Amino acid sequence: MTRARPWFRLRSELSPRRRLGLGLLSFLLPLGLWSAVSYVPFLWHPMVRISDPGGAAWFSRGQLVEREAFAAENARLRARAAPTARGEPANPVFLPAPHEVARAVFTGFTTRPPRPEEPWLHQALWHSITVIFWGFFISSIVGVPLGVLCGALPAVARLNEPFVEFFRYLPAPAFGALAVAVLGIHDPPKVAIIFIGTFFQQILVIANTTRRVDPALLEAAQTLGASRRQLLFRVVVPGVITDIYTDMRILLGWAWTYLIIAELIGVSSGITYFINQQAKYRNYDKVFACIILIGLIGLFSDMFLAALGRRLFPWTPNARGSWLAAVARIFRSRRESEALEAAAGEDVAPA
């Protein structure tokens, strides 16, 4: 006889089904909360959307009015025996419902920008991705080797780290004006901000990771005749490369947080410009769509990198199922059920 295992046990491994279920729930819970606030009329809804202005001169159809103002106006209309206005509870314009945002995610890519010189959504996104890429790439080609050297050689660490420790406390956005003065108003200063935001953290993080290399492996290599150079390239580097790869995934996430500020510098561009424009037009569904798209790009690129990592480093034991495999499973099962439905549909297809 088997009893169901308890859900809350300290540091115990979850079954694959529970892992998947809880993972989905972590997205469904906030989505559920959002849906509840959006679709259940008595939750929040501080505004009224006018459906019939009645006798109110300053109301028009579709207008959003605060609930108190609406009640006061109706009271005034009743006092004058004029036809009262009617409307439904609504949320403020800055909180669109999930279906509106979902629609905006798709229509965002197909909607022509209001002015011809403005970018399409995909152009804005791509612009942001290139800025991130260059900032992170330039930072990494210098920062990773330097970090590894700091981690491996105390002399290099002592020469660099005190200054880097100081510099990393300087807020990257503070260099915005300087970057514009030096690098102009287009993409270079934005790349520079992401570089500054990433580089100094990167050195310290990579150096600390490198220091965690197992000293027993270094000793073993020494007894096998490895020279100092070989210790660095054949033991230290391969010994920490998987951890560095994980660090890089985390650092890439940090680089994204600098993006919005970087894109405000000089000529505003990329996804930030797009978001600001949409906010000006009060298209808050599109604003939310953009924010969610950034999140999705981050999530999927990280999942892609995780999967790539398992390819690149075949020696790492990964007993637990990956996120990507879980998603692949979901899609597979959905395709199968769709295929089943299609097959069923053919049987009863109406003439």
Next chain:
Amino acid sequence: MIGAIELPSHTQQTTEVRDRFRRLKQRPVILEVKNLVKTFETPAGTVRALDRVSLEARRREFLCVIGPSGCGKSTLARILAGLEDSTSGEVLLDGAPIRGPGPDRGMVFQAYTLFPWLTVLKNVMFGLEVTESCSRDQAEREARQWIELIGLKRFADSYPHQLSGGMKQRVAIARALANRPRILLMDEPFGALDAQTRCQMQSYLLQIWKAVDVTIVFITHDLEEAVYLADRILVLDAHPGRVRELVEVPVPRPRHQEQLVSPSFLATRKHLEELIHPVSQDQNDRLPMIRMTQVGDDVE
């Protein structure tokens, strides 16, 4: 003791064993340690880990070093490997003083030190590749031979995390031997293994040793292991680490598990036991008798 088996003295050697030791002593000295001293500075003062330790190991000898914890036996192995400097004294390999770690002294550690990012084959090839002692093809051929010798041919392309503890240590032995070192240092290599695997590994090690021209210095705290493996056993004292005695093991070779209960084996083991764990006369070592149960001793 009443009813104890009358054991012969551990110094009693059969003619065959005496002959073997005579031949052993005619072989050239590979490793010579003279008056080795190692001190550590601690907040409590200077600690003498090794105090004027001298030893010599001859070609193809199997020398075990045993002693109570804190006798500096691991420190000795690390100094021999060149991973630590001695405070004073000399270590000569083939008559020349050692400087730092080198491929002429292979080492197998208690912790698993296979490179996790390399397959078994690449691990065994590591020493040959970094010392550039032969071409890549040659290195691979030799590595495959070593892997065959340790009986892990099927696992040549496995990664260390796919191997059991015993298999990992076998690969570590092959990796150290692939460099064709003059001596193989083993610092409690089977200490982390379960009893059964340890027995099996000891037998494997003797078979490997038979097939290779190498002198083994084997550090252990397991007396039975020492008697089973060694030609001679160096017994160290603790605090400070001094040589207590050099014991010639009278058990004939080839060794096998049945000898674990032979009189000469037991005699040697008993002698070592008395050297290292003398029966305590101190009353403070005994626990006070406090009975925590009402149940009698005859309860089922």
